[in-house]
Amino acid sequence: MTTVRENLKVTPKYREISHLLRRAGFGATPGEMDRYIEMDYSEVVDELLNAPGTSTMPDDVIFRMFPEYHASLGVDACANWAYRMVSTDSPLEEKITLFWHGIFATGNDKLNNPLVLLNQIDTFRRNGMGRFDDILLDLSRDPAMLIWLDNQTNHKDSINENYGREILELFSMGVGNYTEDDIKECARAFTGWSVKNAEYMALMGQKDSIWPYSRISWHYEYRQNDHDDTEKTFLGEKGKFDGEDIIEIICRQESTARFISRHLYNFFVEDEVQVPSWQDVPPKNPKAIGILTDAYFEHGHDLKKVLKVLFESDFFKESEYKKVKGPAEMVINVLRLSGGFEEPTLSMIQAVEEAGYMGQLLFYPPSVEGWHTGQEWITSGSVLDRVNFSSARLTDLSSPGIRDILNRIGNRCGTNAKPEYVIQNFLELMGIIEISDATFDLLMEVCDAKDSTVDTTAVSFDVTASNILRVIGASKEFHLV
Amino acid sequence: MKTKYLKTIGIKTNQPVGRGFLFPYDVTFDSSGMIYALNRGRISQGLGTRIQIFDYDEEWYGEFGEGRGTGPLNFLIPVATAFNSKDELFVTDEGSGEVKVFNQKGLPLYQVGGGSGPWSCDLKGPSGIAFDSNDNLYITERSASRLTKIDGDGNVIFRVGEPGDGELQFNMPWGVVTDGKGYVYVADWRNDRIQKLDPDGNFVTSFGQSGNSEGQFNRPSSVAVDSQGNMYVTDWGNERVQVLNSEGRFLHVVEGQATLSKWAEQWLEVNQDEYSARRSSNLSILDLPAHLQTPYQVGSQTEHLFWGPVSAKIDACDRLFITEHSRARIQVFDISGNSD
Numbered sequence: 159m160t161t162v163r164e165n166l167k168v169t170p171k172y173r174e175i176s177h178l179l180r181r182a183g184f185g186a187t188p189g190e191m192d193r194y195i196e197m198d199y200s201e202v203v204d205e206l207l208n209a210p211g212t213s214t215m216p217d218d219v220i221f222r223m224f225p226e227y228h229a230s231l232g233v234d235a236c237a238n239w240a241y242r243m244v245s246t247d248s249p250l251e252e253k254i255t256l257f258w259h260g261i262f263a264t265g266n267d268k269l270n271n272p273l274v275l276l277n278q279i280d281t282f283r284r285n286g287m288g289r290f291d292d293i294l295l296d297l298s299r300d301p302a303m304l305i306w307l308d309n310q311t312n313h314k315d316s317i318n319e320n321y322g323r324e325i326l327e328l329f330s331m332g333v334g335n336y337t338e339d340d341i342k343e344c345a346r347a348f349t350g351w352s353v354k355n356a357e358y359m360a361l362m363g364q365k366d367s368i369w370p371y372s373r374i375s376w377h378y379e380y381r382q383n384d385h386d387d388t389e390k391t392f393l394g395e396k397g398k399f400d401g402e403d404i405i406e407i408i409c410r411q412e413s414t415a416r417f418i419s420r421h422l423y424n425f426f427v428e429d430e431v432q433v434p435s436w437q438d439v440p441p442k443n444p445k446a447i448g449i450l451t452d453a454y455f456e457h458g459h460d461l462k463k464v465l466k467v468l469f470e471s472d473f474f475k476e477s478e479y480k481k482v483k484g485p486a487e488m489v490i491n492v493l494r495l496s497g498g499f500e501e502p503t504l505s506m507i508q509a510v511e512e513a514g515y516m517g518q519l520l521f522y523p524p525s526v527e528g529w530h531t532g533q534e535w536i537t538s539g540s541v542l543d544r545v546n547f548s549s550a551r552l553t554d555l556s557s558p559g560i561r562d563i564l565n566r567i568g569n570r571c572g573t574n575a576k577p578e579y580v581i582q583n584f585l586e587l588m589g590i591i592e593i594s595d596a597t598f599d600l601l602m603e604v605c606d607a608k609d610s611t612v613d614t615t616a617v618s619f620d621v622t623a624s625n626i627l628r629v630i631g632a633s634k635e636f637h638l639v
Numbered sequence: 640m641k642t643k644y645l646k647t648i649g650i651k652t653n654q655p656v657g658r659g660f661l662f663p664y665d666v667t668f669d670s671s672g673m674i675y676a677l678n679r680g681r682i683s684q685g686l687g688t689r690i691q692i693f694d695y696d697e698e699w700y701g702e703f704g705e706g707r708g709t710g711p712l713n714f715l716i717p718v719a720t721a722f723n724s725k726d727e728l729f730v731t732d733e734g735s736g737e738v739k740v741f742n743q744k745g746l747p748l749y750q751v752g753g754g755s756g757p758w759s760c761d762l763k764g765p766s767g768i769a770f771d772s773n774d775n776l777y778i779t780e781r782s783a784s785r786l787t788k789i790d791g792d793g794n795v796i797f798r799v800g801e802p803g804d805g806e807l808q809f810n811m812p813w814g815v816v817t818d819g820k821g822y823v824y825v826a827d828w829r830n831d832r833i834q835k836l837d838p839d840g841n842f843v844t845s846f847g848q849s850g851n852s853e854g855q856f857n858r859p860s861s862v863a864v865d866s867q868g869n870m871y872v873t874d875w876g877n878e879r880v881q882v883l884n885s886e887g888r889f890l891h892v893v894e895g896q897a898t899l900s901k902w903a904e905q906w907l908e909v910n911q912d913e914y915s916a917r918r919s920s921n922l923s924i925l926d927l928p929a930h931l932q933t934p935y936q937v938g939s940q941t942e943h944l945f946w947g948p949v950s951a952k953i954d955a956c957d958r959l960f961i962t963e964h965s966r967a968r969i970q971v972f973d974i975s976g977n978s979d
Contacts, residue, residue, distance in 0.1 A: 218829075218858050218876060222828070223716060225964050225965060226662065226681050226683060228965075229939075229947075229965050230681055231681075234681070273939055355921065357919070357920070358916035361913060368653060369651055369906050370899065370900070370903035370968075371649075371897065371903070371966045372651050372965060372966050372967050374922065374940060374942055375936065375939035377927055377931055377940060504683045
């Protein structure tokens with residue numbers, strides 16, 4: 159049995175805020191924690207929910223040096239998003255974008271047009287904490303989604319049910335809450351929702367054509383002549399419904415509120431079973447889902463307010479380390495800790511690829527269902543990739559973020575520190591609150607304090623520090639959130 | 640005043656050899672009028688980084704360069720090109736901190752930056768490059784925010800500039816050009832202006848400020864000057880070219896009006912399914928949703944307009960060549976009608 163010890167260096171307030179920043183962001187650097195710890199927990203929540211979206215790495219500088227970040231292959235363009243995740247001072251904005259990318263999973267392997275996926279990501283960034291009705295409406299007009307689910311072939315005299323099915327099954331209500339007839343009626347309502355030059359654009363995507371002058375980006379087009387404006391019966395209601403009416407009906411369903419609440423719980427609070435099992439397996443915390451569902455209706459489907467309820471709840475505060483870090487989350491966490499992205503670099507492309515080796519190549523979900531999460535992130539192969547990646551980055555003592563951690567250790571611990579104290583400080587600065595006895599013992603071993611104290615200001619301490627960071631990066635605790 | 644569209648040259652390619660472009664960044668012309676295009680390629684994979692040679696009629700003559708690397712024929716982040724009067728081709732490389740020099744056939748001759756002796760001055764992110772009529776070389780340095788002038792024997796004549804937004808201060812300068820009187824024009828990229836210097840490196844004046852109105856710029860990357868002193872500025876972030884007179888007064892905007900190049904026509908002829916779908920499409924779309932009405936998005940959605948206009952160069956026949964890195968092509972304009 160694994161016994162766990164708390165990091166005695168950490169105050170309850172530090173613990174709560176640190177947890178919040180791991181879940182609502184990608185973990186805080188020591189410098190960020192210096193600022194946040196001066197605030198009340200609720201002030202931090204409000205800032206995360208309302209911080210304006212600014213990024214410390216401007217797009218123009220990235221594009222000047224590496225234009226492929228916006229207009230080349232999917233992985234390159236995706237690295238543009240990764241730059242934002244690493245450098246943003248509005249981490250929740252990017253985290254909620256990652257949340258929606260996992261649910262409204264759209265793949266470049268079919269679209270072959272990364273810029274339209276970047277535009278979709280931007281839509282999630284812009285409206286991802288808005289009213290769910292607006293999010294679904296944006297999604298239904300998103301050209302990447304329309305081509306991904308073939309809605310350009312959904313005609314009034316020959317419907318294609320693909321989007322009509324998925325908006326109900328995967329994007330809003332979940333299996334078991336509608337009928338096959340509802341799917342057909344839903345599809346009819348979305349006839350005519352298409353993309354400008356859809357035939358040519360879909361053909362270019364299908365052939366992965368870059369000719370003659372690079373890919374052309376897409377935008378939504380409503381084709382009135384191809385829209386079925388006759389009466390429909392949907393979820394027991396009758397009318398000449400358009401897509402907008404369908405979304406309005408969907409969003410006031412109890413099942414929608416519960417489905418979205420469970421997604422929020424799964425992403426921000428605690429790993430649930432995989433989505434296809436939700437029909438059969440009840441939520442881990444039905445009471446929490448009830449609280450979020452009530453908040454959804456009480457606040458008019460406004461997800462920002464639902465998130466506020468979530469982050470301030472006891473069930474959230476008590477959920478430390480109940481989740482496995484997703485690969486993208488893990489990579490961004492490590493990159494934010496290590497720093498070094500003040501100048502554009504191609505290594506962001508490699509970092510995105512690393513997340514892919516760990517099982518989550520952004521822009522390339524395995525299917526329309528998105529990625530399976532939680533413990534399914536962990537395989538024998540992905541663990542090796544995780545450990546190799548985190549070790550390589552965290553033990554690069556020349557990177558500014560790691561250098562900052564070592565300077566802080568030196569300032570705090572000085573020339574004559576007990577090894578336990580040194581380790582506790584490392585763990586705090588790395589955002590780890592609890593650690594197993596086995597890992598702690600290993601850290602003590604690598605601390606190599608034969609004479610019982612450590613001089614953390616000595617040049618030779620770099621070797622010890624490197625070993626400590628390597629063990630922390632490889633520890634189970636570092637891969638939980 | 641007019642800038643008259645003539646033709647489009649190029650086609651996109653993802654191949655490491657052969658005609659076609661992948662992120663072209665600049666063109667220049669040798670004494671015979673042959674066009675040399677700097678194809679940056681996909682740097683992350685070292686794919687297709689090379690110099691390509693062709694003429695105005697799109698006849699293809701060859702290429703040189705061996706992709707990403709530090710060898711004599713490799714590049715890291717190549718940015719701009721220029722010929723001196725001896726038909727030696729200079730290629731700046733922000734990544735390696737060097738300017739490599741080749742003959743017309745691509746044989747490496749020597750390099751500027753690094754080493755010792757003549758041509759050995761330290762360069763920090765060499766970006767734009769130009770010669771004056773006396774074969775003096777001007778190089779902008781992105782990382783140092785300065786302009787360096789070197790004589791034809793490789794000796795540094797002066798270095799001016801430091802980071803900032805005052806006179807003779809730069810913020811990541813990019814393109815540079817000289818006019819017939821020896822004045823120097825620097826695209827002061829992140830200060831959204833063009834600075835004009837005299838041949839001794841003294842500040843003369845500056846044109847433009849941040850914005851998207853007439854005479855305002857959003858990250859100007861390059862400037863060309865015609866025989867009348869008119870300036871053609873690639874207003875990179877606004878996806879347009881602005882034409883100013885010699886005093887800096889706004890004359891007109893060029894937005895691009897690309898047509899199919901010879902290479903593009905030939906490609907479509909053998910890909911009839913795409914040609915057919917293309918003919919039934921309207922690629923000159925201007926009715927975009929509100930959130931897509933930015934210059935960048937408009938450029939990405941409308942094929943004939945500029946998207947990534949990065950370099951402006953004028954050849955001996957008064958033709959303006961605008962290189963677009965994101966559309967992988969060059970739009971050519973007749974500027975002989977532009978006079979005060």
